[in-house]
Amino acid sequence: xxxxxxxxxxxxxxxxIGFARGPFVRVDAGTTGARAAxxxxxxxxxxxxAIDVASGQIAELATIAGGEAAQILEFQVALLEDEEFxxxxxxxxxxGQPADAAxxxxxxxxxxxxxxxxxxxxxxxxxDLADLRDRVVNVLRGGEAQALRLPSGAVICxxxxxxxxxxxxxxxxxxxxxxxxxxxASHVAMLARARGIPMVVQFGAIPxxxxxxxxxxxxxxxxxxxxxDQIRLFERRREIHRKSRASARxxxxxxxxxxxxxxxxxxxxxxxxxxxxxPDAQYADGIGLMRTEFLLTDRGGLPDEETQFQTxxxxxxxxxxxxxxxxxxxxxxxxxxxxxxxxxxxxxFLGVRGLRLCLARPDLFAVQLRALARAAVRGNLKVxxxxxxxxxxxxxxxxxxxDVVQRLKAEGVAAMLPEVGIMVEVPxxxxxxxxxxxxxxxxxxNDLAQYVLACDRSNGALAPLMDPxxxxxxxxxxxxxxxxxxxxxxxxxxxxxxxxxxxxxxxLNCGLRELSVNASALARIxxxxxxxxxxxxxx
Amino acid sequence: xxxxxxxxxxxxNVRLVHAVGMHARPAVKLxxxxxxxxxxxxxxxxxxxxxxxxxxVAKIMAMRAAHGSTIEIKASGNDAKAAVAxxxxxxxxxxxxxxx
Numbered sequence: 059x060x061x062x063x064x065x066x067x068x069x070x071x072x073x074x075i076g077f078a079r080g081p082f083v084r085v086d087a088g089t090t091g092a093r094a095a096x097x098x099x100x101x102x103x104x105x106x107x108a109i110d111v112a113s114g115q116i117a118e119l120a121t122i123a124g125g126e127a128a129q130i131l132e133f134q135v136a137l138l139e140d141e142e143f144x145x146x147x148x149x150x151x152x153x154g155q156p157a158d159a160a161x162x163x164x165x166x167x168x169x170x171x172x173x174x175x176x177x178x179x180x181x182x183x184x185x186d187l188a189d190l191r192d193r194v195v196n197v198l199r200g201g202e203a204q205a206l207r208l209p210s211g212a213v214i215c216x217x218x219x220x221x222x223x224x225x226x227x228x229x230x231x232x233x234x235x236x237x238x239x240x241x242x243a244s245h246v247a248m249l250a251r252a253r254g255i256p257m258v259v260q261f262g263a264i265p266x267x268x269x270x271x272x273x274x275x276x277x278x279x280x281x282x283x284x285x286x287d288q289i290r291l292f293e294r295r296r297e298i299h300r301k302s303r304a305s306a307r308x309x310x311x312x313x314x315x316x317x318x319x320x321x322x323x324x325x326x327x328x329x330x331x332x333x334x335x336x337p338d339a340q341y342a343d344g345i346g347l348m349r350t351e352f353l354l355t356d357r358g359g360l361p362d363e364e365t366q367f368q369t370x371x372x373x374x375x376x377x378x379x380x381x382x383x384x385x386x387x388x389x390x391x392x393x394x395x396x397x398x399x400x401x402x403x404x405x406x407f408l409g410v411r412g413l414r415l416c417l418a419r420p421d422l423f424a425v426q427l428r429a430l431a432r433a434a435v436r437g438n439l440k441v442x443x444x445x446x447x448x449x450x451x452x453x454x455x456x457x458x459x460x461d462v463v464q465r466l467k468a469e470g471v472a473a474m475l476p477e478v479g480i481m482v483e484v485p486x487x488x489x490x491x492x493x494x495x496x497x498x499x500x501x502x503x504n505d506l507a508q509y510v511l512a513c514d515r516s517n518g519a520l521a522p523l524m525d526p527x528x529x530x531x532x533x534x535x536x537x538x539x540x541x542x543x544x545x546x547x548x549x550x551x552x553x554x555x556x557x558x559x560x561x562x563x564x565x566l567n568c569g570l571r572e573l574s575v576n577a578s579a580l581a582r583i584x585x586x587x588x589x590x591x592x593x594x595x596x597x
Numbered sequence: 598x599x600x601x602x603x604x605x606x607x608x609x610n611v612r613l614v615h616a617v618g619m620h621a622r623p624a625v626k627l628x629x630x631x632x633x634x635x636x637x638x639x640x641x642x643x644x645x646x647x648x649x650x651x652x653x654v655a656k657i658m659a660m661r662a663a664h665g666s667t668i669e670i671k672a673s674g675n676d677a678k679a680a681v682a683x684x685x686x687x688x689x690x691x692x693x694x695x696x697x
Contacts, residue, residue: 129622129625130621132622132625133621133622133624133625133654136624136625136628136629136654137654137655140628140652140653140654140655140656141652141653142650142652142653142655142656143653143654143655143656168655171659175661177618177661179617179618179620180620180658180661183620183621183658186621245621364665367665368664368665371665372616372664375614375616376616
């Protein structure tokens with residue numbers, strides 16, 4: 059890397075999406091220089107005065123910034139007003155420490171404590187405390203709170219950036235933020251997202267040099283002193299991003315189009331709770347499928363009831379009154395789980411998987427059902443069983459569920475039996491759909507197609523045959539939708555077909571009016587339905 | 598429980614429903630509300646050894662109460678009963694933004 063940083067690219071972690079191209083500016087924590095300490099009384103007075111000045115500065119900043127920024131700064135003001143926090147600092151001044159040293163050592167101690175936290179959110183509070191520490195130290199050393207003088211539209215690079223420094227920067231001409239450390243959960247990341255300022259964190263090390271920078275908040279990359287080709291590619295990515303976000307946002311805010319006089323409901327599938335952080339997730343009509351297998355594989359060992367309850371509860375609370383359908387453990391098949399699934403099955407796709415496995419391990423299943431029954435009282439929760447073949451399996455699962463609810467109530471724990479439905483993915487279930495006393499049906503088109511077409515979906519050699527639009531697959535979807543319509547039972551589809559614009563006309567023609575898609579496909583599918591309802595193609 | 602009016606200790610239990618637990622904003626709201634009362638107010642995560650001053654934001658944050666944990670509140674003093682009721686309500690209703 060002798061010849062400078064020309065054309066070098068670095069990768070970090072996205073904290074706020076967007077694109078920035080501008081002068082590269084390195085900003086470092088600038089409080090240097092010492093001060094001469096006075097008498098005990100003078101030091102005590104100096105700190106009291108510095109706290110007042112800092113408090114006033116923060117309050118002024120909060121007034122100008124308003125909204126979320128003001129709430130974030132309130133934490134710093136509250137700390138300055140906290141006697142339990144402040145008194146020990148004055149005590150150590152009383153023991154002969156200079157004001158700045160006393161202040162700094164207590165703040166550093168707190169910062170270290172937060173930094174050792176497991177929780178990323180708590181860890182991210184370090185930067186608020188460092189902000190407060192430096193502000194007070196700066197006042198003590200006679201420094202004015204100088205506004206950062208930065209070229210407009212700059213890509214600012216710092217080790218970390220405290221929220222108040224972010225607010226002091228003039229972002230009106232755009233710009234971006236590249237942090238060597240930092241966290242997507244930090245307050246400054248929240249501010250950047252709210253302001254639409256691209257921000258990438260955790261770059262590690264970046265050379266000090268560089269005149270121009272390209273920051274891509276989507277790809278989490280920083281390119282220094284880019285060549286013409288790099289700039290061209292960057293501008294192309296920026297343009298694609300701009301267009302797709304603009305049309306997606308407009309379309310997401312509108313209600314979904316009507317199809318033959320009926321409104322189509324679009325829900326989302328989530329693999330884990332973090333999927334709800336996708337910016338489009340808030341526009342969904344609910345969660346059509348929450349998978350729970352991640353609970354089995356995280357950190358090894360099967361999760362206890364409380365861990366599961368908190369997970370389910372957080373999702374139910376996120377959706378507020380919109381429905382959430384949680385699928386019980388769907389392990390087995392291509393998803394082996396040590397200590398849960400069976401080893402050595404010759405044909406695991408046709409083996410003990412989904413509800414079959416759960417019924418074979420009622421001890422483990424009961425823990426999940428307890429957690430679900432407790433979460434059911436907290437919002438609009440529905441539960442569905444995967445891989446159901448016969449009506450008797452559904453009844454066995456429901457009996458187990460009802461027993462669990464009764465036991466919880468006997469223990470005085472708030473619980474209820476939620477609506478119970480099934481995945482329709484075994485052809486036998488689709489063909490005998492009327493035999494199931496389910497509250498709702500959700501078609502799992504991936505497995506349904508694999509079983510109907512006798513094609514292992516993980517076998518690439520069969521890809522041309524593995525066509526979800528095969529008439530046999532569509533026939534089973536149609537039968538399920540028609541039964542639902544006649545019997546007044548809700549039917550949706552949550553497989554990959556729903557996220558594929560080319561499949562949407564067929565699914566609507568099969569009679570489906572509810573689809574559950576990946577959050578990243580929500581805008582595109584909504585747009586597809588809009589086009590179809592106004593007579594266009596799937597796009 | 599003591600019977601003298603001014604020595605009366607009032608207590609309450611409430612589940613922390615806030616999605617990320619007792620973090621900066623909930624902690625600020627809790628201490629702000631607690632400071633409106635003259636009563637001495639302490640809180641702890643159910644079962645914890647130490648009671649914490651409900652008026653100290655640093656202490657409340659350090660308590661690291663997780664989502665779903667139960668918070669115990671006790672208060673003594675003139676307006677202790679109202680203080681406990683107000684704090685229970687604040688936590689149970691998930692720290693709403695005040696209208697004023």
